[in-house]
Amino acid sequence: MSVLSCPLPIPTDEFVVLGHGSGGRLSARMMEETFLPAFRNTALERGDDQGVFEAPAGRIAMSTDSYVVKPLFFPGGNIGELAVYGTVNDLAVGGATPKYLSAGFILEEGLSLDTLRQIVDSMSHAARRCGVEIITGDTKVVEKGSGDQIYINTAGVGFIPSGINYSAANVRPGDKIILSGSLGDHGITILAQREGMELGGDLHSDSAPLHLLCAAAMAAAPTLHAMRDLTRGGLSSALNEIAQKSGNGMEIDQRAIPVSEVVRGACELFGLDPLYVANEGKMIAFVPAAEAAASVAAMRNIETGSEARIIGEVTEKHPRMVTMRTSLGTERIVDMLAQDQLPRIC
Amino acid sequence: MSVLSCPLPIPTDEFVVLGHGSGGRLSARMMEETFLPAFRNTALERGDDQGVFEAPAGRIAMSTDSYVVKPLFFPGGNIGELAVYGTVNDLAVGGATPKYLSAGFILEEGLSLDTLRQIVDSMSHAARRCGVEIITGDTKVVEKGSGDQIYINTAGVGFIPSGINYSAANVRPGDKIILSGSLGDHGITILAQREGMELGGDLHSDSAPLHLLCAAAMAAAPTLHAMRDLTRGGLSSALNEIAQKSGNGMEIDQRAIPVSEVVRGACELFGLDPLYVANEGKMIAFVPAAEAAASVAAMRNIETGSEARIIGEVTEKHPRMVTMRTSLGTERIVDMLAQDQLPRIC
Numbered sequence: 062m063s064v065l066s067c068p069l070p071i072p073t074d075e076f077v078v079l080g081h082g083s084g085g086r087l088s089a090r091m092m093e094e095t096f097l098p099a100f101r102n103t104a105l106e107r108g109d110d111q112g113v114f115e116a117p118a119g120r121i122a123m124s125t126d127s128y129v130v131k132p133l134f135f136p137g138g139n140i141g142e143l144a145v146y147g148t149v150n151d152l153a154v155g156g157a158t159p160k161y162l163s164a165g166f167i168l169e170e171g172l173s174l175d176t177l178r179q180i181v182d183s184m185s186h187a188a189r190r191c192g193v194e195i196i197t198g199d200t201k202v203v204e205k206g207s208g209d210q211i212y213i214n215t216a217g218v219g220f221i222p223s224g225i226n227y228s229a230a231n232v233r234p235g236d237k238i239i240l241s242g243s244l245g246d247h248g249i250t251i252l253a254q255r256e257g258m259e260l261g262g263d264l265h266s267d268s269a270p271l272h273l274l275c276a277a278a279m280a281a282a283p284t285l286h287a288m289r290d291l292t293r294g295g296l297s298s299a300l301n302e303i304a305q306k307s308g309n310g311m312e313i314d315q316r317a318i319p320v321s322e323v324v325r326g327a328c329e330l331f332g333l334d335p336l337y338v339a340n341e342g343k344m345i346a347f348v349p350a351a352e353a354a355a356s357v358a359a360m361r362n363i364e365t366g367s368e369a370r371i372i373g374e375v376t377e378k379h380p381r382m383v384t385m386r387t388s389l390g391t392e393r394i395v396d397m398l399a400q401d402q403l404p405r406i407c
Numbered sequence: 408m409s410v411l412s413c414p415l416p417i418p419t420d421e422f423v424v425l426g427h428g429s430g431g432r433l434s435a436r437m438m439e440e441t442f443l444p445a446f447r448n449t450a451l452e453r454g455d456d457q458g459v460f461e462a463p464a465g466r467i468a469m470s471t472d473s474y475v476v477k478p479l480f481f482p483g484g485n486i487g488e489l490a491v492y493g494t495v496n497d498l499a500v501g502g503a504t505p506k507y508l509s510a511g512f513i514l515e516e517g518l519s520l521d522t523l524r525q526i527v528d529s530m531s532h533a534a535r536r537c538g539v540e541i542i543t544g545d546t547k548v549v550e551k552g553s554g555d556q557i558y559i560n561t562a563g564v565g566f567i568p569s570g571i572n573y574s575a576a577n578v579r580p581g582d583k584i585i586l587s588g589s590l591g592d593h594g595i596t597i598l599a600q601r602e603g604m605e606l607g608g609d610l611h612s613d614s615a616p617l618h619l620l621c622a623a624a625m626a627a628a629p630t631l632h633a634m635r636d637l638t639r640g641g642l643s644s645a646l647n648e649i650a651q652k653s654g655n656g657m658e659i660d661q662r663a664i665p666v667s668e669v670v671r672g673a674c675e676l677f678g679l680d681p682l683y684v685a686n687e688g689k690m691i692a693f694v695p696a697a698e699a700a701a702s703v704a705a706m707r708n709i710e711t712g713s714e715a716r717i718i719g720e721v722t723e724k725h726p727r728m729v730t731m732r733t734s735l736g737t738e739r740i741v742d743m744l745a746q747d748q749l750p751r752i753c
Contacts (some may be wrong), residue, residue, distance in 0.1 A: 080746020084639030087746050089648070107574050108652045110635065111470040111501040113567065118464035124457040125509035125562055126545045155457040163471035165560045167513070199472045201558075203751065209553040214545075216471055216509045216562030221459065228453050289456065293430030302435075306454050400426020400433050405549065 077172040082202030095178055096198060099185040100164075104196035112196025114161050119223055122157035124148055125216035131405045133180065133210060135254045137246075137265030140213060141180035143341060143407060145187035146270045147292065148217040153275040154288035154344055156227045157219030159191055164198040164215050169208035180211065191270045193217065225279070229306035231286040236375040237353035238311065239346045241274060241360060242267070242368040243319035244296055248338035248403055249327045262323035269342030274366045281359035282352035291340040292407055294398065298337070299345060300383045301397040311383040313373030313395070336385075337398055339406040347375065423518040428548030441524055442544060445531040446510075450542035458542025460507050465569055468503035470494055471562035477751045479526065479556060481600045483592075483611030486559060487526035489687060489753060491533035492616045493638065494563040499621040500634035500690055502573045503565030505537055510544040510561050515554035526557065537616045539563065571625070575652035577632040582721040583699035584657065585692045587620060587706060588613070588714040589665035590642055594684035594749055595673045608669035615688030620712045627705035628698035637686040638753055640744065644683070645691060646729045647743040657729040659719030659741070682731075683744055685752040693721065 073080065073087055080087040097105060104112035128144040145162065152159040164184065168177065188195055195215075246267040253260045275288055287307075289299045296318070300311045320328075320335045328335050342365055348356045353371055360366035373385075383395040419426065419433055426433040443451060450458035474490040491508065498505040510530065514523065534541055541561075592613040599606045621634055633653075635645045642664070646657045666674075666681045674681050688711055694702045699717055706712035719731075729741040 078746070079750040082639075082750065083744070083746045084644050085744040085746050088640075089743070107576060108648065109501060109574050109633075110497040111468040111503065111565075113466055113468050113501065116462055116465065116467050119462065120459055121462050121467075121564075122457040122459050123507060123509055123562075123564065124543050125511045125560070127511040127513050127547045127560060129513060129547045129549050151456040155455060155459065157457065161469060163469055163562045165471045165473040165511075165562070167473050167475060167558055197470050197562075199560075201473045201475045201751075203475050203555060203558075206552070207555040209549060212513055212547075212549075212558070214471070214473060214511045214560035214562075216469075216511070216543075216560075218467075218469065218564060219457075228455050230453060287455075293428075294434075298430050302454065397435070398429070398431040400424070400429045400431050404425040404428065405547075 075174055077168045077170060077174065077177065077202055079170055079202050082200055088200065091200065095181055099181045100195040102194045102196060112161065114196065116220065120221040122152050122155045122219045122221055123216065124151035125214065126151065127212060127214040128407060129212050129405050130407050131209065132254055135266055136250055138268035139180060139183050140211065141183035142187045143268055144213040144215045145184050145191060146268055146341065147407060148215040149191045149193060150271045150290040152217050152219035153272040154290050156225040156279060157221045159193050159217055159219040159272055162188065162193050162195045162215050162217045164195050164213065166200045167208055167212040168200060168202045169210050170202055170205045172210050191272055227285065227287045229287050229303040232303055232307035232309060232347045232375055233286060234309055234375050234377045235350055236286055236347040237350055237371045238313060238373045239348060239353065239357055239369055240318065240372045241344050241366045243321050244340060245320060245324040245328065245335040245338035247341040248406055249324045251406055252331065252403055253327065260323050260327050264323045267340055267342035269365045271342065271344050271365060274344065274360055274363045277359040277363050278346045278356050282348045282356040284349050284352060286347040288344055288346045290344045293339050295337045295339055297383065297395050298397055300395065304381050304383055308380055310376040310379040311373060312376050313385045315385050315387045317370055317372040319368050336395060341407065421520055423514045423516060423520060423523065423548055425516055425548050428546055434546065437546065441527055445527045446541040448540045448542060458507065460542065462566065466567040468498050468501040468565045468567055469562065470497035471560065472497065473558060473560040474753060475558050475751050476753050477555065478600055481612055482596055484614035485526060485529050486557065487529035488533045489614055490559040490561045491530050491537060492614055492687065493753060494561040495537045495539060496617045496636040498563050498565035499618040500636050502571040502625060503567045505539045505563055505565040505618055508534065508539050508541045508561050508563045510541050510559065512546045513554055513558040514546065514548045515556050516548055516551045518556050537618055573631065573633045575633050575649040578649055578653040578655060578693045578721055579632060580655055580721050580723040581696055582632055582693040583696055583717045584659060584719045585694060585699065585702055585715055586664065586718045587690050587712045589667050590686060591666060591670040591674065591681040591684035593687040594752055595670045597752055598677065598749055599673065606669050606673050610669045613686055613688035615711045617688065617690050617711060620690065620706055620709045623705040623709050624692045624702050628694045628702040630695050630698060632693040634690055634692045636690045639685050641683045641685055643729065643741050644743055646741065650727050650729055654726055656722040656725040657719060658722050659731045661731050661733045663716055663718040665714050682741060687753065
């Protein structure tokens with residue numbers, strides 16, 4: 062194609078064209094007709110190049126993720142919802158109250174505007190559910206074949222209550238490891254969808270916001286050390302990362318780790334290990350033993366934590382390593398995989 | 408391709424593979440070997456899912472942009488530098504002191520790791536120049552053919568000094584419109600590069616950070632109303648947007664608007680209008696008449712503002728419209744284009 066664009070014959074009110082990313086009238090119309098009605102708030106309505114918010118003095122958490130999940134829609138969620146919950150969760154596990162998001166869209170020429178609107182409406186709904194506002198954004202359009210329908214980046218900020226300072230580095234020997242629920246639902250849902258397989262059961266992504274669950278764990282455990290949500294790489298990546306950062310070992314018990322029948326069956330079928338499969342609504346918390354029972358009880362009161370339980374503890378015995386007592390009673394090392402079992406999972 | 412990834416024969420220390428976006432060992436190695444050495448700071452080194460910073464009580468600006476410029480490297484800059492300056496500039500024109508950035512990378516399978524490192528080093532250099540830190544990030548990898556080498560999103564936050572409240576909506580009739588320098592250098596550089604044309608002269612992108620220039624304008628004009636950087640859609644889009652938001656008219660004088668010989672020549676050749684061509688290091692400020700001369704003088708003391716001048720003023724006469732007195736003495740409407748003259752300019 063020529064770098065000089067010509068008027069396109071395709072209808073600009075049905076499909077994304079390069080002009081929607083131009084900063085001209087088509088961009089302005091997309092803002093007026095698609096983004097503003099969904100995200101409406103004072104900061105966005107000002108129409109300036111930056112959103113502005115008022116913050117108290119203190120510590121602020123900032124996080125970002127790009128979302129490239131394929132397919133865009135799957136049982137239990139879609140890319141838009143994921144783009145809000147994922148970033149909200151990264152803030153929440155840091156002890157922050159998620160407050161404001163930015164949203165950056167990279168659209169492929171030819172994307173249906175109906176699809177875009179569905180995704181944007183999902184983001185709006187997800188944001189309301191989390192009590193966050195999308196206060197600034199950007200849209201770029203790339204030529205057909207240079208993208209894959211839609212990629213979304215969100216960045217978020219959240220306020221950290223005074224006295225809270227969670228970090229992987231703070232995890233200590235003796236800490237109990239609490240897992241919020243069953244593993245692998247998101248990854249296996251995406252896999253089944255891509256392969257066009259009907260796995261039965263009520264298989265759907267666990268895509269969910271964790272801000273209330275994190276707040277419950279924090280309130281019940283005044284000396285909580287760290288939390289982490291389990292996304293790409295699953296439980297094993299999160300545990301290995303924290304083992305590395307804290308210099309401690311992790312011991313978990315396979316019998317304590319919930320995995321649904323359908324996920325377990327699919328993992329056997331595909332030769333996958335649920336410990337490595339992605340989740341989008343699960344987290345782990347590292348809590349001193351004395352506060353662990355209260356934390357589990359508090360988490361179980363929250364919908365996304367109804368299956369919360371202690372799955373192991375932190376040890377000095379084998380620094381920087383994760384080991385698991387299997388359901389057969391043997392012990393094995395849970396290593397970090399070199400690469401993912403499933404690309405483009407989120 | 409199968410959704411189940413197999414060990415790839417291509418060397419993972421020379422090229423990006425899907426596993427680099429997996430959250431596993433390859434992701435960790437890319438973090439250790441590429442991102443951490445370039446961006447090194449306390450927040451990033453903690454290795455948590457969020458960067459944390461301390462903020463005073465007050466107003467905070469947040470902005471985001473995705474960068475999809477093609478080609479990745481061009482005379483005067485590259486996508487990495489642009490990704491830092493662009494977001495810094497969006498904060499600076501809001502009166503904020505840019506402080507912290509997030510960086511989200513969408514890499515296409517097969518990208519050379521050398522290219523990635525060059526881009527990341529450029530981001531690191533650009534961040535130091537602006538006094539900002541990149542405190543959190545994310546990397547996703549998409550299959551070959553689902554991206555175009557590299558897309559970068561940055562989001563940024565900056566602190567707004569107390570008493571500062573700039574917005575397009577604040578612009579008032581009688582305000583002088585100050586332009587910081589000549590138009591069209593970035594857009595014409597990209598165009599020439601894509602077409603493989605040698606236009607002569609010292610043609611290069613004006614890619615530059617504007618935080619010092621904005622600070623100078625602010626210091627010299629205590630009642631400055633708004634600033635805006637001129638990117639996609641050029642001067643015309645910025646003026647039209649502000650005319651819309653403020654409900655006022657804008658009158659500019661073509662003879663006052665600097666355009667270099669080589670840009671003017673290229674625009675004639677390609678049938679482009681410099682008013683619509685993208686810039687990456689230019690801004691406009693709206694300043695009450697009494698403070699305009701002092702503002703211009705202060706801006707000229709800053710390298711990026713050495714050609715600053717008054718190019719027109721805000722009027723009640725034709726609300727929401729931009730008009731220009733041409734070099735022939737006639738008057739014409741400067742409309743907003745429906746779509747861009749040049750896609751993927753930033």
